[in-house]
Amino acid sequence: MTEVRTRIEPAPSGSIHVGNARTALFNWLFARHHGGVFVLRIADTDAKRATDENYRAVLEDFRWLGLDWDEGPEAGGAHGPYRQSERFDLYRTHAEKLVEGGFAYYDYASPEDVDAERKRAQAEGRRPDHRAIADARKEDGHAPSIRFIVPADQTITFHDEVLGEMSTDLGRTPDFVIVRADGSPTYMLAVTVDDLAMGITHVIRGNDLVASTARQLLIREALGVTDAPMLAHLPLLVSPDGKPLSKRWGDVAVGAYRDQGFLPEAMINYLALLGWSFDDRTNIFSVEDLVERFTLDRVGKNPAAFDVDKLEWLNGHYIRSKTPAELAELLVQYCVTEGIPADSPEGRRTLEAVTPLLVERMKRLTEAPPMVRFLFADVTPDDKAAKALGGQEEYLAAVADRLEALEKWTAAAIEEALRRLAAERELKPKRAFQPIRAAVTGTLVSPPLFESLEILGRPKTLERIRTRVG
Incomplete structure (x- = not known):
């Protein structure tokens, strides 16, 4: 067989469309499956849209997806230049x-x-x-x-x-x-x-x-x-209701999904399933699996629906597959973007400690910053948390006394003390623990309470509870 040579030629008008990303992936997989060459060339004949910023955005998208090119901009090759404007x-x-x-x-x-x-x-x-x-x-x-x-x-x-x-x-x-x-x-x-x-x-x-x-x-x-x-x-990509995949429907650019906390391996896995299937039951594919199994005879003719819910499900799978250290490193940039100082060695250690508590709750990496902010800065209760704190001063004072008396500051010891107090007062878990969560985290949505208090530490936990006591 003659050496396989495939290509993709995006226009540099900003972050690439998910449809172009799917096409690039299929070209890349076909070339890799056959030990061939994948060529990236830039269709920048429209001078009005072909800005340097847009050009860099295209290359960044391909790098983020992991679609490395054998010939093209920056890689060179025997058939250059690879920008049509040249x-x-x-x-x-x-x-x-x-x-x-x-x-x-x-x-x-x-x-x-x-x-x-x-x-x-x-x-x-x-x-x-x-x-x-x-x-x-x-x-x-x-x-x-x-x-x-x-x-x-x-x-x-x-x-x-x-x-x-x-x-x-x-x-x-x-x-x-x-x-x-x-x-x-x-x-x-x-x-x-x-x-x-x-x-x-x-x-x-x-x-x-x-x-x-x-x-x-x-x-x-x-x-x-x-x-x-x-x-x-x-086959073309369409929305779940069968309409063209356009900006009127929602986000159609790869960069938007990166910014929203999707992992590249989830995006690659999902894009591969849009028009191609290996069988009628397998949904999870590593890149290595895709390279080995991809063939054009399994590409269908019918339009493929881009369903964000399915993409989120896959993203959750890949989030859960990360080690705490890997997930913590991925979360740093999203936390910093939200003003959370997580890029220091101490910040990374804190994230690594809390990530095991987050994985079952996250479908996107962007969901983490609101849940971990309380570990990095003092908090002001949001509206729901403030409501949960109403009239709880005496109870919170008792909570602080019990926690202060603990010999060991561990999640198990914290849980035992707080459950004993709840039993003494005949409080159901929600009524017993919501005011504590509201006082310490400033919200009613956070990682598991007892583990969160252990990570936050005794001094800050007591300080925040006593602040709400007045």
């Missing part, structure tokens, strides 16, 4: 070659001319005849675009690894622009030239691009290339 001369050369070969022509028509021809063609039930108006404004002095000639009497047929045999009748397909009047290439030309120049053997991409395949195959043929890469068009 390849304009190559695109222009190929476009002019197409013109010289009679496969394309210069189009001097104005946008108004093009729109008028489109409307005439629509009214007459034919495809637009751009060549008929191409020279209408040649003497006006403005730069022309370049259009590729589409043979109206041809049908393009190709095999798709997911969709099967596909055919496109070109009878209604108009000539299309491959170089804009400003000299920038269109997607059709850039992607085709780059795939050829970089020796891409397998094009794995979203189903929304299947309509462009026939035109790209035409360009390849016109450039003298008779063979085509293997094609696989992946």
Whole structure:
């Protein structure tokens, strides 16, 4: 088998869309499964969106996901440069070659001319005849675009690894622009030239691009290339109700899920399940499992629903799989973001002590800072906690006396003392322990009470309880 070479070419418009991330993952898995090469190239022909900040955001997303690239920005390679903005001369050369070969022509028509021809063609039930108006404004002095000639009497047929045999009748397909009047290439030309120049053997991409395949195959043929890469068009991602996955639905950028406390291994595991399955019962896959088991014949045709609840379930699984030290290190950045000074050696030790108490309560890492803030700073009871503290001064004074009298400050000793006091006063656990939790943590939602008091320490625990006594 020829060396497998796959690619992904995100536009640097900010953090990548989860759909692009899924496509990148499938390309990466296919290349890794076959011992091939995964190429990252940047589609930055749109100068308005292609800022350095957006470019760095794309690379950061790939690194966070663990999708390392063999060729591309910063990695280099024999087929660079890997930013389309640095390849304009190559695109222009190929476009002019197409013109010289009679496969394309210069189009001097104005946008108004093009729109008028489109409307005439629509009214007459034919495809637009751009060549008929191409020279209408040649003497006006403005730069022309370049259009590729589409043979109206041809049908393009190709095999798709997911969709099967596909055919496109070109009878209604108009000539299309491959170089804009400003000299920038269109997607059709850039992607085709780059795939050829970089020796891409397998094009794995979203189903929304299947309509462009026939035109790209035409360009390849016109450039003298008779063979085509293997094609696989992946099912689109949709919301749980079947609607397009857009910003109107919710967060669609990888960076948003990173900021919300999702782990990269959970995101990779979940993205892999969107359109692919190994069997009808396995949901948990390590990256190594995916590389070993991934094949295109198990990719489905139907749209795949992006369900945040399922992603959260997987995230909880991976959170629970972390050691206390690993989880503590992951939580540092989220705590610091919320103003909690957890980035010191002492702060890390505190987090490591409390993380075993958090794992069963967390679906996202962002849920931890509110639950651990009381360990790092004095607290002010929130509204619910303040309500729970109402009229509890005498009881809390008794609690403080019992805790102060303990010989050993351990969770077991604390629990025994507080349960004995509750029994003496005939208090059910909720009524007995809620005021203590409210006084010490400032909230009614926190890690298990007795273990929390042990970690906080006797002096701070007593100080906070006595403060509420007045």
